[in-house]
Protein backbone atom coordinates (compact mmCIF):
# COMPACT_ATOMS: atom_id res chain seq x y z
CA UNK A 625 0.00 0.00 0.00
CA UNK A 626 1.40 3.43 -0.97
CA UNK A 627 2.34 5.37 2.20
CA UNK A 628 0.44 8.62 2.64
CA UNK A 629 2.82 11.58 2.93
CA UNK A 630 2.41 13.57 6.15
CA UNK A 631 1.51 17.27 6.17
CA UNK A 632 4.90 18.05 7.71
CA UNK A 633 6.75 16.26 4.88
CA UNK A 634 4.53 17.95 2.28
CA UNK A 635 5.18 21.42 3.74
CA UNK A 636 8.95 20.88 3.68
CA UNK A 637 8.92 19.33 0.21
CA UNK A 638 6.98 22.29 -1.17
CA UNK A 639 8.84 25.01 0.72
CA UNK A 640 10.85 25.76 -2.42
CA UNK A 641 7.62 27.10 -3.98
CA UNK A 642 7.51 30.06 -1.60
CA UNK A 643 9.13 33.27 -2.79
CA UNK A 644 11.77 34.31 -0.19
CA UNK A 645 11.60 30.73 1.16
CA UNK A 646 13.59 30.61 4.41
CA UNK A 647 11.26 28.27 6.28
CA UNK A 648 9.22 30.89 8.18
CA UNK A 649 6.02 30.19 6.24
CA UNK A 650 6.55 26.43 6.63
CA UNK A 651 7.01 26.93 10.36
CA UNK A 652 3.86 29.08 10.49
CA UNK A 653 1.83 26.40 8.71
CA UNK A 654 3.15 23.89 11.23
CA UNK A 655 2.03 26.16 14.08
CA UNK A 656 -1.46 26.30 12.59
CA UNK A 657 -1.41 22.52 12.28
CA UNK A 658 -0.49 22.26 15.99
CA UNK A 659 -3.22 24.67 17.11
CA UNK A 660 -5.67 22.76 14.91
CA UNK A 661 -4.82 19.49 16.66
CA UNK A 662 -5.48 21.07 20.07
CA UNK A 663 -8.81 22.57 18.99
CA UNK A 664 -9.78 19.26 17.36
CA UNK A 665 -9.07 17.37 20.57
CA UNK A 666 -11.18 19.84 22.59
CA UNK A 667 -14.06 19.76 20.11
CA UNK A 668 -14.15 15.97 20.03
CA UNK A 669 -14.88 15.81 23.73
CA UNK A 670 -16.80 19.10 24.02
CA UNK A 671 -19.86 17.45 25.59
CA UNK A 672 -17.74 15.98 28.41
CA UNK A 673 -15.51 18.97 29.01
CA UNK A 674 -18.37 21.37 29.72
CA UNK A 675 -17.26 23.66 26.93
CA UNK A 676 -20.60 23.61 25.19
CA UNK A 677 -22.95 26.56 25.53
CA UNK A 678 -22.46 30.30 25.59
CA UNK A 679 -19.49 32.14 27.07
CA UNK A 680 -21.79 34.88 28.40
CA UNK A 681 -20.19 37.69 26.37
CA UNK A 682 -20.48 39.21 22.88
CA UNK A 683 -17.85 39.67 20.17
CA UNK A 684 -17.33 42.86 18.15
CA UNK A 685 -20.04 41.74 15.72
CA UNK A 686 -22.60 41.72 18.52
CA UNK A 687 -22.82 37.90 18.37
CA UNK A 688 -22.94 36.04 21.66
CA UNK A 689 -19.77 34.02 21.81
CA UNK A 690 -19.85 30.27 22.33
CA UNK A 691 -17.39 28.83 24.86
CA UNK A 692 -15.80 26.96 21.95
CA UNK A 693 -15.37 30.23 19.99
CA UNK A 694 -13.36 31.57 22.94
CA UNK A 695 -11.44 28.31 23.46
CA UNK A 696 -10.45 28.05 19.78
CA UNK A 697 -9.46 31.73 19.71
CA UNK A 698 -7.28 31.35 22.81
CA UNK A 699 -5.59 28.20 21.45
CA UNK A 700 -4.66 29.87 18.13
CA UNK A 701 -3.55 33.13 19.78
CA UNK A 702 -1.41 31.34 22.41
CA UNK A 703 0.11 28.88 19.92
CA UNK A 704 1.01 31.59 17.40
CA UNK A 705 2.22 33.98 20.14
CA UNK A 706 4.51 31.27 21.54
CA UNK A 707 6.11 30.59 18.18
CA UNK A 708 7.74 33.62 16.55
CA UNK A 709 6.50 33.43 12.95
CA UNK A 710 4.04 36.34 13.04
CA UNK A 711 4.16 39.97 14.12
CA UNK A 712 0.38 40.29 14.50
CA UNK A 713 -2.95 38.49 14.49
CA UNK A 714 -6.57 39.45 13.84
CA UNK A 715 -9.54 37.31 14.76
CA UNK A 716 -13.32 37.29 14.43
CA UNK A 717 -13.43 37.05 18.23
CA UNK A 718 -11.17 40.05 18.92
CA UNK A 719 -12.27 43.67 18.35
CA UNK A 720 -8.79 44.88 17.45
CA UNK A 721 -5.77 43.15 15.96
CA UNK A 722 -3.04 41.92 18.30
CA UNK A 723 0.51 43.23 17.93
CA UNK A 724 3.24 40.87 19.08
CA UNK A 725 6.01 43.43 19.67
CA UNK A 726 8.74 41.64 21.53
CA UNK A 727 12.09 41.54 19.71
CA UNK A 728 11.51 38.12 18.08
CA UNK A 729 8.00 38.79 16.83
CA UNK A 730 8.80 42.29 15.56
CA UNK A 731 11.24 40.71 13.11
CA UNK A 732 8.59 38.26 11.86
CA UNK A 733 7.37 38.67 8.27
CA UNK A 734 3.79 37.48 8.44
CA UNK A 735 0.38 38.34 9.90
CA UNK A 736 -2.53 35.93 10.31
CA UNK A 737 -6.29 36.49 10.22
CA UNK A 738 -8.51 33.77 11.67
CA UNK A 739 -12.08 32.70 12.14
CA UNK A 740 -11.25 30.43 15.08
CA UNK A 741 -14.55 28.58 14.94
CA UNK A 742 -16.74 28.75 11.88
CA UNK A 743 -20.32 27.54 12.13
CA UNK A 744 -20.74 28.54 15.77
CA UNK A 745 -24.51 28.07 15.66
CA UNK A 746 -23.92 24.35 15.03
CA UNK A 747 -21.46 23.62 17.81
CA UNK A 748 -23.82 22.41 20.51
CA UNK A 749 -25.72 20.26 17.99
CA UNK A 750 -22.56 18.32 17.10
CA UNK A 751 -22.73 19.44 13.46
CA UNK A 752 -19.56 20.00 11.45
CA UNK A 753 -17.67 23.23 12.22
CA UNK A 754 -14.29 24.60 11.15
CA UNK A 755 -11.44 27.06 11.55
CA UNK A 756 -10.47 29.42 8.70
CA UNK A 757 -7.08 31.13 8.30
CA UNK A 758 -5.51 33.67 5.95
CA UNK A 759 -1.82 34.62 5.87
CA UNK A 760 -0.24 37.81 4.51
CA UNK A 761 3.31 39.08 4.29
CA UNK A 762 3.51 42.29 6.31
CA UNK A 763 3.73 45.65 4.48
CA UNK A 764 5.06 47.52 7.52
CA UNK A 765 8.81 47.63 8.16
CA UNK A 766 10.35 44.50 9.71
CA UNK A 767 11.49 45.23 13.24
CA UNK A 768 8.60 47.67 13.82
CA UNK A 769 5.22 46.82 15.39
CA UNK A 770 2.54 45.45 13.04
CA UNK A 771 0.03 47.99 11.74
CA UNK A 772 -3.59 47.92 10.50
CA UNK A 773 -2.26 48.15 6.92
CA UNK A 774 -0.67 44.73 7.37
CA UNK A 775 -4.20 43.29 7.72
CA UNK A 776 -6.17 45.45 5.28
CA UNK A 777 -4.63 43.89 2.17
CA UNK A 778 -6.70 42.61 -0.81
CA UNK A 779 -7.12 38.84 -1.04
CA UNK A 780 -4.79 38.71 -4.05
CA UNK A 781 -1.91 39.43 -1.63
CA UNK A 782 -2.52 36.32 0.47
CA UNK A 783 0.55 34.02 0.62
CA UNK A 784 -1.48 31.15 2.05
CA UNK A 785 -5.01 30.34 3.22
CA UNK A 786 -6.96 27.35 4.40
CA UNK A 787 -9.34 25.77 6.82
CA UNK A 788 -9.69 22.91 9.25
CA UNK A 789 -12.97 21.05 9.05
CA UNK A 790 -13.97 19.20 12.22
CA UNK A 791 -16.44 16.70 10.78
CA UNK A 792 -16.72 12.92 10.43
CA UNK A 793 -12.98 13.21 10.13
CA UNK A 794 -10.79 16.24 10.65
CA UNK A 795 -9.18 17.59 7.50
CA UNK A 796 -6.78 20.49 6.97
CA UNK A 797 -7.11 22.02 3.51
CA UNK A 798 -4.79 24.78 2.34
CA UNK A 799 -3.17 26.59 -0.57
CA UNK A 800 0.01 28.63 -1.01
CA UNK A 801 -0.98 29.65 -4.51
CA UNK A 802 0.11 26.35 -6.06
CA UNK A 803 -3.16 24.41 -6.00
CA UNK A 804 -5.21 23.05 -3.09
CA UNK A 805 -4.40 19.97 -1.00
CA UNK A 806 -6.24 18.25 1.87
CA UNK A 807 -4.78 16.28 4.77
CA UNK A 808 -6.81 13.97 6.99
CA UNK A 809 -5.94 13.71 10.69
CA UNK A 810 -5.23 10.19 11.95
CA UNK A 811 -5.94 10.39 15.70
CA UNK A 812 -4.24 7.02 16.20
CA UNK A 813 -0.93 8.41 14.99
CA UNK A 814 -1.59 12.08 15.79
CA UNK A 815 -0.58 13.26 12.30
CA UNK A 816 -2.22 14.72 9.19
CA UNK A 817 -1.74 12.65 6.03
CA UNK A 818 -2.25 13.74 2.41
CA UNK A 819 -5.70 12.40 1.49
CA UNK A 820 -6.98 14.91 -1.08
CA UNK A 821 -4.12 15.88 -3.45
CA UNK A 822 -4.63 18.66 -6.02
CA UNK A 823 -8.34 19.26 -5.36
CA UNK A 824 -10.26 20.54 -8.41
CA UNK A 825 -13.65 22.28 -8.16
CA UNK A 826 -15.95 20.57 -10.70
CA UNK A 827 -16.98 23.29 -13.20
CA UNK A 828 -20.61 22.66 -12.31
CA UNK A 829 -22.72 20.52 -9.99
CA UNK A 830 -26.33 20.11 -8.86
CA UNK A 831 -26.10 21.48 -5.32
CA UNK A 832 -26.97 24.96 -4.10
CA UNK A 833 -26.36 26.22 -0.54
CA UNK A 834 -28.26 29.26 0.72
CA UNK A 835 -30.33 30.05 3.80
CA UNK A 836 -33.72 30.22 2.06
CA UNK A 837 -35.24 31.31 5.32
CA UNK A 838 -33.97 34.77 4.36
CA UNK A 839 -35.72 34.64 0.96
CA UNK A 840 -38.03 37.61 1.63
CA UNK A 841 -34.98 39.78 2.39
CA UNK A 842 -32.99 38.83 -0.74
CA UNK A 843 -32.44 41.14 -3.74
CA UNK A 844 -34.68 40.38 -6.75
CA UNK A 845 -31.81 38.87 -8.73
CA UNK A 846 -31.14 36.27 -6.03
CA UNK A 847 -34.88 35.50 -5.77
CA UNK A 848 -34.98 34.91 -9.54
CA UNK A 849 -31.85 32.73 -9.38
CA UNK A 850 -33.43 30.56 -6.64
CA UNK A 851 -36.58 30.18 -8.73
CA UNK A 852 -34.39 29.21 -11.72
CA UNK A 853 -32.49 26.48 -9.81
CA UNK A 854 -35.84 25.07 -8.60
CA UNK A 855 -37.38 24.87 -12.09
CA UNK A 856 -37.56 21.46 -13.86
CA UNK A 857 -35.09 21.10 -16.74
CA UNK A 858 -33.96 17.54 -17.30
CA UNK A 859 -31.12 18.55 -19.65
CA UNK A 860 -29.60 20.77 -16.91
CA UNK A 861 -30.30 18.44 -13.99
CA UNK A 862 -32.66 21.01 -12.52
CA UNK A 863 -34.12 21.37 -10.01
CA UNK A 864 -30.79 21.39 -8.17
CA UNK A 865 -30.53 19.85 -4.70
CA UNK A 866 -30.54 22.15 -1.67
CA UNK A 867 -27.83 21.52 0.94
CA UNK A 868 -27.15 24.10 3.68
CA UNK A 869 -25.46 23.21 6.94
CA UNK A 870 -25.07 26.65 8.55
CA UNK A 871 -21.28 26.15 8.52
CA UNK A 872 -19.51 27.92 5.66
CA UNK A 873 -16.52 25.55 5.87
CA UNK A 874 -18.74 22.46 5.61
CA UNK A 875 -20.83 23.78 2.70
CA UNK A 876 -17.70 25.00 0.86
CA UNK A 877 -15.86 21.70 1.38
CA UNK A 878 -18.74 19.61 0.04
CA UNK A 879 -19.25 21.89 -2.95
CA UNK A 880 -15.51 21.91 -3.74
CA UNK A 881 -15.37 18.10 -3.76
CA UNK A 882 -18.61 17.38 -5.64
CA UNK A 883 -19.56 20.65 -7.38
CA UNK A 884 -21.99 23.26 -6.13
CA UNK A 885 -22.59 26.89 -5.29
CA UNK A 886 -22.78 28.68 -1.94
CA UNK A 887 -24.54 32.01 -1.61
CA UNK A 888 -24.78 34.39 1.35
CA UNK A 889 -26.12 37.51 -0.39
CA UNK A 890 -26.89 40.91 1.04
CA UNK A 891 -30.44 41.39 2.20
CA UNK A 892 -32.69 43.89 3.87
CA UNK A 893 -31.57 42.63 7.31
CA UNK A 894 -27.90 42.31 6.30
CA UNK A 895 -27.15 45.11 3.79
CA UNK A 896 -23.57 43.84 3.31
CA UNK A 897 -24.34 40.15 3.79
CA UNK A 898 -23.12 38.29 6.87
CA UNK A 899 -19.74 36.80 6.06
CA UNK A 900 -16.55 38.72 6.86
CA UNK A 901 -14.27 39.63 3.95
CA UNK A 902 -10.90 39.22 5.67
CA UNK A 903 -11.20 35.89 7.52
CA UNK A 904 -14.05 34.16 5.66
CA UNK A 905 -14.42 35.69 2.15
CA UNK A 906 -10.77 36.07 1.10
CA UNK A 907 -9.39 32.72 2.31
CA UNK A 908 -12.31 30.75 0.81
CA UNK A 909 -12.01 32.77 -2.41
CA UNK A 910 -8.27 32.00 -2.65
CA UNK A 911 -8.96 28.28 -2.20
CA UNK A 912 -11.85 28.34 -4.66
CA UNK A 913 -9.81 30.05 -7.37
CA UNK A 914 -6.79 27.80 -6.78
CA UNK A 915 -9.11 24.80 -7.29
CA UNK A 916 -10.60 26.27 -10.48
CA UNK A 917 -13.75 27.69 -8.88
CA UNK A 918 -14.89 31.31 -8.54
CA UNK A 919 -15.80 33.77 -5.75
CA UNK A 920 -17.66 37.05 -6.21
CA UNK A 921 -19.84 39.53 -4.37
CA UNK A 922 -22.17 39.28 -7.36
CA UNK A 923 -20.33 41.92 -9.33
CA UNK A 924 -16.68 41.97 -8.20
CA UNK A 925 -13.96 39.35 -7.69
CA UNK A 926 -13.83 38.94 -3.88
CA UNK A 927 -10.02 38.90 -3.84
CA UNK A 928 -9.79 42.30 -5.59
CA UNK A 929 -11.96 44.10 -3.04
CA UNK A 930 -9.87 46.71 -1.16
CA UNK A 931 -10.56 46.14 2.56
CA UNK A 932 -11.44 49.17 4.69
CA UNK A 933 -12.24 47.64 8.07
CA UNK A 934 -11.06 44.56 9.97
CA UNK A 935 -14.52 43.06 10.40
CA UNK A 936 -16.23 44.31 7.23
CA UNK A 937 -18.86 42.03 5.72
CA UNK A 938 -19.29 41.13 2.06
CA UNK A 939 -22.03 39.48 -0.04
CA UNK A 940 -20.52 36.11 -0.95
CA UNK A 941 -21.19 33.81 -3.90
CA UNK A 942 -18.65 31.03 -4.32
CA UNK A 943 -18.32 27.66 -5.96
CA UNK A 944 -18.21 25.88 -9.30
CA UNK A 945 -17.18 28.41 -11.96
CA UNK A 946 -20.09 27.88 -14.39
CA UNK A 947 -22.62 27.97 -11.56
CA UNK A 948 -21.27 31.24 -10.11
CA UNK A 949 -21.23 32.81 -13.58
CA UNK A 950 -24.84 31.71 -14.11
CA UNK A 951 -25.88 33.24 -10.79
CA UNK A 952 -24.14 36.52 -11.72
CA UNK A 953 -26.31 36.70 -14.86
CA UNK A 954 -29.35 37.19 -12.60
CA UNK A 955 -27.84 40.11 -10.67
Ligand SMILES: O=P(O)(O)OC[C@H]1O[C@](O)(COP(=O)(O)O)[C@@H](O)[C@@H]1O
Pocket residue numbers: 716739741742743744745835870871872873898899
Ligand atom coordinates in the same frame (compact mmCIF):
# COMPACT_ATOMS: atom_id res chain seq x y z
O1 LIG B 1 -27.41 31.12 10.26
P1 LIG B 1 -27.14 31.84 8.98
O2 LIG B 1 -27.60 33.26 8.97
O3 LIG B 1 -27.60 31.09 7.78
O4 LIG B 1 -25.54 31.95 8.88
C1 LIG B 1 -24.74 30.82 8.70
C2 LIG B 1 -23.40 31.31 8.27
O5 LIG B 1 -22.85 32.06 9.33
C3 LIG B 1 -21.62 31.46 9.79
O6 LIG B 1 -21.91 30.62 10.86
C4 LIG B 1 -20.73 32.61 10.20
O7 LIG B 1 -19.55 32.16 10.74
P2 LIG B 1 -19.24 32.10 12.31
O8 LIG B 1 -19.93 30.92 12.85
O9 LIG B 1 -17.77 31.98 12.30
O10 LIG B 1 -19.70 33.39 12.93
C5 LIG B 1 -21.14 30.66 8.59
O11 LIG B 1 -20.33 29.57 8.93
C6 LIG B 1 -22.44 30.17 7.97
O12 LIG B 1 -22.32 29.94 6.60
Ligand SMILES: [Mg+2]
Pocket residue numbers: 739741742743872904
Ligand atom coordinates in the same frame (compact mmCIF):
# COMPACT_ATOMS: atom_id res chain seq x y z
MG1 LIG C 1 -17.32 31.99 10.25
Ligand SMILES: [Mg+2]
Pocket residue numbers: 693716739740741742743744
Ligand atom coordinates in the same frame (compact mmCIF):
# COMPACT_ATOMS: atom_id res chain seq x y z
MG1 LIG D 1 -16.45 32.07 13.83
